[in-house]
Amino acid sequence: MDFGIGTILIVVVVALAAYAIFIYNALVRARQMVSEAWSGIDVQLKRRADLIPNLIETVKGYAGHERKTLEEVTELRTRAQSLPRDDVAGRAQVEGMLGQALGRLFAVAEAYPDLKANENFLQMQTTLETLEGEIQMSRRYYNGAARDLNIRVESFPSNLVANSFNFTKADYFEIEDAADRAVPKVSFS
Numbered sequence: 001m002d003f004g005i006g007t008i009l010i011v012v013v014v015a016l017a018a019y020a021i022f023i024y025n026a027l028v029r030a031r032q033m034v035s036e037a038w039s040g041i042d043v044q045l046k047r048r049a050d051l052i053p054n055l056i057e058t059v060k061g062y063a064g065h066e067r068k069t070l071e072e073v074t075e076l077r078t079r080a081q082s083l084p085r086d087d088v089a090g091r092a093q094v095e096g097m098l099g100q101a102l103g104r105l106f107a108v109a110e111a112y113p114d115l116k117a118n119e120n121f122l123q124m125q126t127t128l129e130t131l132e133g134e135i136q137m138s139r140r141y142y143n144g145a146a147r148d149l150n151i152r153v154e155s156f157p158s159n160l161v162a163n164s165f166n167f168t169k170a171d172y173f174e175i176e177d178a179a180d181r182a183v184p185k186v187s188f189s
Contacts, residue, residue: 023152023161030149034170037142041173042085044135045095048128052077052102055124059105062115066108073101088171095135102128139173146170 056070076098083090106125109115116122150169153162161167 033145037145
């Protein structure tokens with residue numbers, strides 16, 4: 001009888017160990033998906049940040065006295081780039097403010113017909129609109145990956161493995177200020 005109970009005990013321990021390994025690997029996979037998704041957002045935000053100096057120079061040539069708006073966009077771009085890469089909440093907040101400042105910059109352009117007709121400006125506007133759409137798609141993908149990881153970190157029994165190996169929840173990339181959620185009314189026609 002002892003041999004039968006011992007065998008059953010060994011089978012149960014091996015099954016539990018295999019299940020723990022399966023859960024651990026699922027957590028690692030989920031964490032990597034979050035990391036990959038964040039990298040996608042980071043690339044799009046970098047592309048937008050790289051476009052901003054050219055945009056500012058173009059606007060400055062036509063609307064140099066709109067100094068406050070130009071300085072705000074420049075300052076927010078610098079602030080966004082200086083944040084640590086993995087500071088999701090901080091980046092979300094600053095990038096939201098930067099998006100609003102860019103909207104105000106385009107609104108300023110409305111007062112300058114020559115600027116609105118400038119080929120470079122129109123091309124940058126189109127590029128920025130495309131980038132904003134790509135940032136939104138990347139943000140959705142990241143938040144989905146973060147959700148999946150967070151569910152695994154909080155759900156039983158995977159939370160036992162997650163806590164044992166220091167897996168933590170991922171922050172969502174979301175806009176916290178309701179004013180930042182408002183889409184600026186900008187017309188270029």
